[in-house]
Amino acid sequence: MPTRNELGSHGESLAAAYLTSAGLxxxxxxxxxxxxxxxxxxxxxxxxxxxxxxxxxxxxxxDPVEAVTPVKQRRLRTLAQRWLAAHDEHAPELRFDVVGVLVRPSRPALVTHLRAAFL
Known part of the structure; x- marks a missing residue:
């Protein structure tokens, strides 16, 4: 049984692969x-x-995507501002997406991608 951190890391790797395959x-x-x-x-x-x-x-x-509460959304907006201040990346549009990964025994993980999940 993977630890919580290992599970999260695995989910993030699956999400990154999914997003890349979707053209991001x-x-x-x-x-x-x-x-x-x-x-x-x-x-x-x-x-x-x-x-x-x-x-x-x-x-x-x-569902995993339901775990992004309004409190977490506010924190993500703040983190996005900090990231933008630390990097030389500019874009006409900023978007907040949520990817839910449901790891299922003996079956492939189920990935749900909510584009523009919140403002």
Missing amino acids: RVLDRNWRCREGELDIVARDGDALVFCEVKTRRGLGFG
Whole structure:
């Protein structure tokens, strides 16, 4: 049984692969600052995408994408501002996506990608 950190890391790797196959270009992973961590920062055409990844083993606590609460959304907006201040990346559009990864025994993981999940 993988630890929570191992499960999260596995989910983030699956999410990055999924996003890449969907045509996004991953710019940064696990970027950290004092306020927290951004899981994935990517470019989707003209859009700069800040992506939160939630990984679960089951649905006992709901679908993984439901774990991005309004409090977490506010934190992600702050983290996006910090990332933009620290990097020379510009985009006419900023977007917040959520990727849910449901790891299932003996079956492939189920990946759900919510584009523009919140403002």
